[in-house]
Amino acid sequence: MLPPMLRRPRKHAFARPLAALLLAAAAALVPTTAAHAQSAAPTSGWNDYSCKPSAAHPRPVVLVHGTFGNSVDNWLALAPYLVNRGYCVFSLDYGQLPGVPLFNGLGPIDKSAGQLAAFVDRVLAATGTPKADLVGHSQGGMMPRWYLKFLGGASKVNTLVGIAPDNHGTTLLGLTALLPYFPGAEDLLRLSTPGLADQVAGSPFLTRLNAGGDTVPGVRYTVIASRYDEVVTPYRSQFLDGPDVDNVLIQDKCVLDLSEHVAMGLTDRVTYHEVVNALDPAHATPTTCASVIG
Numbered sequence: 001m002l003p004p005m006l007r008r009p010r011k012h013a014f015a016r017p018l019a020a021l022l023l024a025a026a027a028a029l030v031p032t033t034a035a036h037a038q039s040a041a042p043t044s045g046w047n048d049y050s051c052k053p054s055a056a057h058p059r060p061v062v063l064v065h066g067t068f069g070n071s072v073d074n075w076l077a078l079a080p081y082l083v084n085r086g087y088c089v090f091s092l093d094y095g096q097l098p099g100v101p102l103f104n105g106l107g108p109i110d111k112s113a114g115q116l117a118a119f120v121d122r123v124l125a126a127t128g129t130p131k132a133d134l135v136g137h138s139q140g141g142m143m144p145r146w147y148l149k150f151l152g153g154a155s156k157v158n159t160l161v162g163i164a165p166d167n168h169g170t171t172l173l174g175l176t177a178l179l180p181y182f183p184g185a186e187d188l189l190r191l192s193t194p195g196l197a198d199q200v201a202g203s204p205f206l207t208r209l210n211a212g213g214d215t216v217p218g219v220r221y222t223v224i225a226s227r228y229d230e231v232v233t234p235y236r237s238q239f240l241d242g243p244d245v246d247n248v249l250i251q252d253k254c255v256l257d258l259s260e261h262v263a264m265g266l267t268d269r270v271t272y273h274e275v276v277n278a279l280d281p282a283h284a285t286p287t288t289c290a291s292v293i294g
Contacts (some may be wrong), residue, residue: 069137142199163264170232223238
C-alpha cells in the first residue's frame with residue numbers, strides 16, 4: 001500500500017477547498033472596513049425615524065447592503081449623499097448566520113427578503129408613507145425582487161435601484177463552473193453559506209425568482225452596471241427585461257469611470273448621480289464624468 005502522501009486523493013477531498021476558494025474569492029472583493037462597524041451608530045443623518053419625507057422627495061429610501069456587508073459600512077458615502085439632497089434614508093442588516101459575526105448577507109436569500117419586508121413595514125409606519133424606494137448593492141439589488149414578487153412588496157415599493165445586482169446570478173469569473181467537477185462542493189456551499197449558493201448562476205433560488213419574467217407590474221426598475229465588474233459576471237447578466245426597466249452601463253455615462261463591483265456601491269459618485277436620477281426621474285439631470293463633483 002502506498003504511504004498516505006503518495007495516495008491519489010479522492011475527488012470529494014477537493015470539495016471543501018473549492019468551496020473555501022469561492023468564499024475567499026468573494027470575501028476578497030468586499031471592503032475591509034466591514035469588520036469594525038457592525039454595531040456602529042450612523043452619524044450622518046440616516047436611520048432617523050423622526051424624518052418625514054418632503055413634498056420634493058415623498059418616499060423614504062431603504063438601502064439594502066450586499067453580501068458580507070452591513071447597514072453602516074456599505075453606505076458611508078451614499079447615505080449622506082442622499083440625506084444631503086433631502087431624502088429620508090434608512091438601512092438594515094439582513095442575512096445573518098449563527099456563529100458568523102460582523103458579516104451579513106450569507107443566510108438563505110428568501111429568508112433575507114422576509115427581513116426586508118419587516119423592515120420596510122417599520123419604515124413606512126414611522127414615516128407615514130404608503131410606499132418606499134429601495135436602493136441595493138450587489139445581492140442587495142437582487143434580493144428585493146423576491147420581496148416584490150412573492151412577499152407583497154410590489155404594493156409598497158415605487159422604485160428598485162440595483163447597483164451591480166446579480167439578477168441572474170454570477171459565474172464569479174468562471175469559478176462557479178468548477179463546482180460540478182467536485183462532488184460535494186455545491187452541497188457544502190449551500191449548507192455553509194446558503195446566501196452564496198443562492199447567487200450561483202442557475203441555482204434553484206434564481207430559477208424560481210426569474211421564472212415568468214424579471215419584473216412585477218407597478219414597480220419601476222433601474223439597474224446600474226459596470227463593464228469592469230469582476231464579481232457579477234458576465235456583467236450584462238445584471239440587466240433586467242420587462243416594462244419600466246432602465247438598464248444603465250455606467251461607462252455609457254462616463255467612459256473614464258473605471259469603477260468595479262465594490263467601488264460602484266461604496267465610492268462612485270457617477271453611479272450615485274444616476275441613483276438620484278432613478279429616484280426622481282422628473283428632475284433628472286445628465287450623468288457625466290463631471291458628476292463626480294456634483
